[in-house]
Amino acid sequence: MTQQIKDTLIYENQEFYLDVELIEGYFLEFPEKRPEFEISCSALWKGYIAQFEVKNDELCINKLEWLTDIDFNMKSLREEIFPENKFEWYSGLIRIDDFKGEFGDEPKDGIFEYLEILNGNFKQKRIFNYSELQEFKKAQYEYFLISEEIEQVYDFWRRNNENGIVKKDFVNKIILKNIMQYIREVYV
Template sequence: MTAQIAEKLRYQGEDVAMCTNPLSDYFAMGGTNPRFESNCTALWRGYVGSWEIIDDRLYLIGLNGTLEDGTDASLATIFPGFPDRVFAHWYSGTIRLPQGKQLEYVHMGYGSTFERDLFLDVERGVVVATRVQHNGVAESDGAPEGYEVGAMTVFPRASKDDGGAA
């Protein structure tokens, strides 16, 4: 699996990469799970969620993706009646926010290592603890800073004119 595009999180006034997919837990619990189109190897889940933490509460505030029928997905696709934000009460787990320079690129999932990881422990949508893990110091001043995907393959969208074949 190719390294994956991170979710987006607004945390303490900053926009950061979130290497955790809380919406997957919602889908696993039986929540509405539309069929997303996955047209690139760096986005197997087919969408990117936008999140924010306000007063230690995790909210889903946006969703970008395309459904298999070619229509754009939005927050209302999964949560009708909640077009602006949804409290992530279904999520309990740890959110990983990589920080600093990249120490090692791993071409799989969220496996790359950075100088630090900030972990947010969440219980039923509420941040209950934070901790920082120090992973080392980059040997090169030129090492990439911040999370980004190093490579991906984009698949062409199927054309309706050719019977759905790409």
């Protein structure tokens, strides 16, 4: 599999490669806003490259460039899609540490850094060692299971599980494993 070109985030004048695609959730909720181009690239399946920045305690979209042709020409669509620049739609945790590797690894000797964002507003930077992160994830999972957010996840799995093969216990295991990507609100 070809490694994908990653979006970036600037925080305190340092650029980080993101392992999550912050804008994809927005396009899932508002598919009519996603531009359609007839070109694809094995290193850029999503079709665009985004650059974010935490500036003045806001998550801003500096660039959103869309792939337009086979020669890798790009078209800037940031002002067209996000004219306000602030990415108010996003809430969640953005991981920025150097320990994540290619697959979001969590080595036992790692220090894990997350930026907490709520409705496009920077709340705080959270730093964990391995055991602190595991405890945080476990607590987040417990709160997530009793939150209103959980029904959206279950609904997604119900819609995509017509044969009833995937059971709720299995879905909960997936949520626990990926809790940092599922949460939009930090509970603890």
